[in-house]
Amino acid sequence: MHQGLGGHSFASASNRFWQVLHLAGFTPRRLDSAEERSLLDYRCGITAAVHRPTKQGAEVSLREFRAARPSLEARVRLYKPRVIAFLGKRAIAAMLNTQGIRWGLQPASFAGAIAWVLPNPSGLNRAFGLDALVSVYSELHAALADDRKQLG
Template sequence: MADTLPDILAERLSVIFCGINPGATAAAAGHSFVSPSNRFWRALHLAGFTPLQLRPQDDATLVEYGYGLTAAVGRPTRSAADLSRGELVAAGAALEAKISRYAPRFVAFLGKPAYGAIAGKAVIPWGPQPDRFGGASVWVLPNPSGLNRAFTLEALVEAYRALRLAVG
C-alpha cells in the first residue's frame, strides 16, 4: 500500500475538496475516490462542477476545471473511523498552512469529522460555515463514501450543487 495519495492542487483554485483521509484502496491504486461504491466523481459531475464524469484515474485533470483535492490526514486507512480525534486535531495546522499556501476561494470538507475536530466544534451544520480556514471560505459537504448511507446520491448532488452555485 502507498504511504498516502498525492495532493492535486494549484494556486487560486475555486474549491479544494478536502477528504478526511485516503482510503486504503485509493492509496494502493494511486488515485482519489477509486472505490466503485464512492460517489464523489458522480456527484461532482451531476452537481455541475465538471462537464463529464471524471474517472478516478483522471483525478489530476480536476485542476483544469478549477478544483483540487487534498486530505486532512495523509495516512490511508480502511475506514476513516480508524483515525483518532487527536490525529485529526494534530493535522489541522499543516492543513491550514496548505490552504493558505494555495489560496482557494473555498475549502470544502467532505464530512463533518475532520472539520469538527480541527475547528474544535462539536456541532457542525452542513453547508457554508461562518469561519474561514487558511483564508478560504469553508463549506461542509456530506462524505461521498458508499458507507455513508445517510445520504442518497440525489441528496449528495443537492448538497454539492449548493456549493457549485455559491462558487458561481
C-alpha cells in the same frame, strides 16, 4: 478526503464522489479517480487532511485530525483557494475542537478560505442518497458560480 488504496482519492468503486461531482456541475463528465489531477482544469483541487490510505474516514482518529490541522492550514494558505470543502463533519469538528458543525457554508473561514461542509459521498454513508448528495454539492457549485459572476 481520504486517499484510496490505488493511491488516488475516492478510488473505491462504491464511492460516489466522482459521480456526484459531475452531476452537481463541477465537471463536464464523470472523471475516474486516476484523473484526479485534472480537477485543476475545472478550478477544483483535492487534498487530504491526513496522508495515509484508508478504506473509511473513521479509520482516522480525532487526534490525527487535530495533529493534521497545521499542515492543512499551511497548504490552504500556500495555494489560496477561495473555498475549502470538508467532506463530512468529523475532520473539521476535530480540527476546530467543536461539535456544532452544520452542513453547508460555515460562519467562519478556515485558513483564510471560505469553508463549506458537505456530506461524505462514501457508499457507506447511507444517510445521504445520490439525489441528496447531488443537491447539496450543487448548492456549493451554484454559490461558486454566483461568486464568479460578482467578481466579473
